Amino acid sequence: MTQDQAVLRLDRVSRVYGRSSAAEVCALREVDLAVHAGEFVAVMGPSGSGKSTLLTMAGGLDSPSSGRVLVEGRELGGLSRRRLAEVRRRSVGYVFQDYNLIPALTAVENVALPRELDGTGSRTARREAMAALEELGMAELADRFPDDMSGGQQQRVAIARALIGDRRLVLADEPTGALDSNTGEAVLAVLRARCDAGAAAMMVTHEARHAAWADRVVFLRDGRLVDETGRAEAETLLAAGAEQ
Template identity: 70%
Template sequence: MPAQSTAPPVLELRSLTRTHGTGIAEVHALRGVNLTVRAGELVAVMGPSGSGKSTLLTLAGGLDTASTGQVIIEGQDIATLTRKQLAALRRRSVGYVFQDYNLIPALTAAENIALPRELDGISVRKARKEAREALSGMKLAEVVDRFPDEMSGGQQQRVAIARALVGDRRLVLADEPTGALDSETGEAVLALLRTRCDAGAAGVMVTHEPRYAAWADRVVFLRDGSVVDQTLSTDAGSLLAAEGAQ
């Protein structure tokens, strides 16, 4: 296990299942998944299409409800929270990078990044300053006042990543965060994510690229909704095997 394995858990998934439909239409997206991610740890999740990777992230982020099992964020079982409490937890503690960016079309890049902070009571001035700094860190200072439809797909992706990393969020969930990026920019994004985890956050990243999974401390392999293997990311043989499974 990685050196950070003695750190306190930020995310715990306990016997987590998610089932869609009933009868002959029943689909088991996740089957009894157990996963603990600790402060300072970055975990990569890999597996074939349809293996449950994105479902795992949406449940971990409180965006969907498990059929059975528990999602625990910093000791809090999110099933016990009201909708208002869960929304507050997501704003304060969870940064989520969506595969489709999920930017608000009517807001500029800076406004998209600042909005969750403003909703959480941070002053507009401070939130916008944080947003500008986050965009600068992504080498996107030129898009501060641009709307999503005025940006390329790669720029939108980096804005979405900046939104997930801004503030003091303890858990960062990223669904294919490098999907719309070239190799050099993808490596730079992973370096930022790695830095955030090294500073004490916990990160879970879905990826199909072994070279990006190598930034993680640990790689979890899913197949048919179940965890079939876990390994240190330095195990190149396992990473290459996972690549061949795509």
């Protein structure tokens, strides 16, 4: 697959926080990265290495200080606020580390919301939301509010919301953090299946056994992309993690 077919491309992306040189923090430093249709990429690195910042750049939730972010060939920095919101609703599914569910909405209403905001009828949106919840083993809790669910249940609802509709790019920040081992593996299998069906996914994780589900693992340190491995090396990571 050629570079032009990348679903996500970061072109020399840097992100600097702080207005003065004394307070300046460089979270990302000239990162080049492409994620293609059908590809599952895991991002690893120590705390503070820029992993979550990388995802916020990729999802258009923040803008780079320099460089370009392109989703399906569209440069996010060149879009109006309305067009950027449309891209996030239609093309990008984002799993936040703190879930970001709306407390006043039930599980199925939270999952259906992006589709309804995009003009899908409520009946169709609910049907799609139920299918996404079913895929994550959460259909029986469809009418429950977030405050009445465990952290792991909320996390699975958040993942269902990221997967509803024809999302070409799925971004997940520690998507198995609140889940037990078996449920976490089931969630990763769902993400893997979405990639096998043609979506692109990028997941931040600190666990080697989870990274082993990916086609490629990239490593960040001090905001720089310092290394990457292919599928065979990822499976080696799994073996190493099993021994710990």
